[in-house]
Amino acid sequence: MGERIESFGFEKPAVPAEEPRRPSKIKWLIVLFSVFLVGGSLALFFLLGRESNPHIAGVEFKKPDSVLIGEPFVVSVSVTNPSNQILQDARLILNLPVGVSLVGQQETLRTVERMIGDITPGSLTPNTFNLIALGDNLSLARLSATLEYRVSGSKVEYSEKSEVDVALSQPAISLDMEGPSSVLSSESFDILLRYKNNSAQPFDGLRLKVTYPAAFKAGKTEPAPQMPNIWSLENLARGASAEIKISGAVTGSEGQYFPIKAEILGKVQGKEYALVTKTLTVGVQSSPLALAVFVNGKSDYIARRGEQLSYEIKYKNNSDTAFENITVTAKLIGEMFNFSSIMENLPFNSLTNTLTWTSANMPELALLSPGEEGMIRFMFRTKDSFPISRIGDKNYLLKVSAQIESPTVPSGTPVSRTISVAKSENKVYGELGIDARAFFWDAASGIANTGPFPPKVGQPTQYTIHWVVKSMAADFSGVTVTGFLQPGIRWTGKVKSSVAAVPSYDPNSGKVTWLIDHLQANRGIVGDPVEAIFQVSATPSTNQVGRDITLLEETKLEGRDDFTGFAFSATDQGVTTRLPDDPNAPVGTGVQP
Template sequence: MQKTKTNSIEDSDNGITINLKKSSLAEFTKRPVPNERDVENFEKIIEDQESEMNPPLDEDLDEEIEESLNEIYQDDNGDMVDVKKMDIKKRHGFFYWFFVVIFFLFAALGAYYFYDSHYLKKSNDAAAIEFNLSGKTDVVAGEEFFYTINIKNTGNIGISDVQIRVNYPENFKIADVYPESVKDNPSLWQFDYLSAHSANEIKIKGTMVGLKGKTGIIQATMSYMPENFSSEFKKEATLATNISDIGLEFDFDYVSSVLAGETDEITIRFNAMENNFINNFRITLEPRENLEVLAADGKAYENLADFTMDRPGVWEIKSLSQEEKVMPIRFRFAKKENDKEALLFKFEYKNKEDQYSEFYNETLNFDVMKSDLNLTLIVNGAREDQGVNFGDTLNYSLVYKNKGETEMKDVVIMVVLESDFLDWRTLKYETIGKEKGNTISWSKEEIPALAAIQKNEEGVIDFSIQIMPAGEPNQKQEYQVKSHARFSIGNIEEGKPVESDNQSNTIVNKINSDLKLSETLRYFNNDNVPVGTGPHPPKVGETTTYKVYWEINNNLNELNELVVKLVLPAYVNYDNKNRATVGDIRFDEATREIRWEIGRLPVTVFSASAEFSISLTPSDEDRNKIMVLIPGSSVSAVDSKTEAVLSQTTKAKTTKLEDDQIAQGDGIVF
């Protein structure tokens, strides 16, 4: 049986039929429009429901609410406000408040600008003056240099009545100034006006001469009056300049023990350094009542300085060079007033205005003795202290002379040698003396002439002794030999003090550091590894390279100006393969010199080494020859303690390779 499909749902209880096919809007429009009765019934139902939900209020409460509402909706005249016509004011937005903030910000900035420009700016401009000094802080004595005073007005107002006053260091000599200073016053400058944002400068040229290490301070003061001001302002600047060097080297040779009434000599040695600005100077000797300065005796000296003695104790040196010059000064103490005397020498530079400035001084101390027997001790030809080396032989000469008015009888002469490094087994005499401890003595038994020494009679005692070879250094020991002689009439009693007048000059020979240079030329190193290349012995037309090794050893004193040099033959080339534990190795193509520059070598660095390669390409003329590869190297240094110049030279090395146990042979080029 076929079923019929329906498109509606019917509710029999409520009498409602819902058409499923048609829309609800269509169904709504088909409903009948309610009449007035239906509307009244609907409103009545609504009112009843509202009454049930909101019961009636109390009358007093109603009146109170009504009064409150009236207060809200009444205007200023007591009339009710028409809410329908009421204007609603909008709140201010972001842009409103943004522009308000900007306005007040600009207003504040304007107020500050007004305050700054009228009050602060005026006072700031008055102090907006830059004032400073510039110039060299280290100079060599006599060097010409500039001081510059810089003035800059960075403000917006000009300044007037500008005055600059300078206080110079006492050892500063003015050569020129720019711009010109106030007439007859090189320390004062005046400017009528200095405009805003302008600058000026003062240049002062001059020299400083003084002792090494002396510092001079220049001070500049500036006073000025800013525009629209009634008060004066001041600025100040200072600069310190130090004399770092004098540009000259001095040395003094003299004997510190002198005999009253006897003529002695001081030899002053000097030379100009590379950076020197003093071309003449004056030497003055501080006068003393018992001191006599004598004229030159006409004795010839090598490298004698160009000088004149203006008067006793004043000498003028006319010219200088880097070559060392000597100037002898003869003097004597007329009598003995003190056991010790000091002589002060001053060295002064004369400027263009003939004004003298001291730049160096030296005090020499002397032991003055008064004795009829003059004893003079000489070691290795010198009466003064000097450095000696380990293993050296000390050759002594003791000169005695009777300077009294009568003969001297039974004279005993003793020499005292104080040192831990003398080898007494090597002592040799011209005339045998008596040894006891560290002394040697001679009497009439050894030297018959000492039985009676006539007036002005003199004699010489000669002997020699060696210094021990270098050993392990011991810093607790004094590495020196201190020597002096003394005499007595009759026997010298042991333990009895000897009067200083009976003593000779004292000589201290400090032992130089044990600097040693070893040099080896090799084809194979100590491990039998080849460090050379090419044929050996060398072959004509082919290149052979060798390695040169240098080693320096030093244990005692610190060394300065240490350098090793080697000049290569024209046929030997430097291969530029070098290494050094300290310092630098350089090769000069023009002079063909290899230099190992070390400079300072402290005691803590007791060993240093270097190596480099050389090459040889023999020509046909060299066939069947033994060729010299290195002619010998030299090492030199200055001992910091003894101030002696140490030097050593090595032997020449050939193609025989004398130092190479494997490659050594006849070394003949084939």
């Protein structure tokens, strides 16, 4: 017997040693064939088993070397099919950058889609687009075109994309606007507008339009406009230029800024475009006569209906010159002013709703020395109720436009009179209201209540509780109505609401919650209020005989006034089985034995 050897705890019989045997050629051929077969299968899987973009379509741009801003130009996008396959359901999508528009379409249109259909082998399909560049801050516009299509016999959609940059040079019509960056209130100043045709062709039918702020008072213009604030620029030849001079003044408070916009308008294929736009912003410098308006000691005070308001107009001489014969006016604007509450001794003009103080009724206005300051105080009440007649009657404002004026002008000041203005705009709070009611006889609600009424000891009686929410003078967000059921009051699960959200009940705390995301203004004032109904059941105990049972504790309402940002809250008392809102309920009976 041969020897035995140990291997990992197992015994194996010894085998006589033999010379290693060489693999035969047939085995090597089998191995090589297997490798080739597996590799070929994998290659076929990746080539044929998955879809890939064949890149057989071509998308090519043709565009001008450069274009003028405000002058139409043409871009061509050619689609080619050099393959021997039909490209089906092809569509071309042109994406435009901000500042470049398709002529005749809205300036905000950024994507233009054009259906091509089937593209036959070897064909070339040109697509032209009439474009126009608008704006002053463009130097390069990148256009992109994407062709989406299917190859015949495939359901997969492929795409080819191409991009091109279009160089933008100067505007076809240039416009320059010159004027001061800041002036004194009511100081006269000049605005100079220069325009020029930079293109190689004449322009006809152009218009130059200037838009002024309400505080601007136009004076002399050279030349005069053909229409209010509009000049016709007829037959503007190549290289032709001209200018317009406008004189005027702004009346405003220190630190206010007023934009004055000028634009040249022209029609291209029947649609009018602002070919070029310029804006001059003019600020109001510190006035020699300072003026400010405060309400109840604040500039941003928020008022309530039926509230007494104390207005203060403060003024000060900031110059080295004494001002004489000063006039102060305050014009009151707003539907919530109760003009009947004005005191008889105030200099009030009810036709213009304007208060006026001069040295005749306020002697200290005869002379205001350098550095001297003063104050005028008057009182007004807001109306006791909102003047609501429509859903849109909301967001009430109390506006006061004050002005101080003197014929005295400090030396070196280019004005004929010294004028300063100040304004105050104070918001008025909107309001929410909540009414909690309980019923036994409530067929109109669509929820039937059962049980004895008046309630009896040991016998369950069902009630419907109504939450009625009203809103006044403002929209409200995040409106929440909550209340707690008393111990022993059972939630039946029957709920209804006039809005999408319905009340929910937490059995652990007894809390009922109704969440309303958004509540439109004047619900319940104009139109129906918002209402929720839920049913509860109460079974009286012997110690409640002759008494009324509290079904729901105090109801709380909270919501945010969208106009003022104020967190408004309201409450209503708890509801009991006395049912004062149920016309069919007998009064004062209490729980029966």
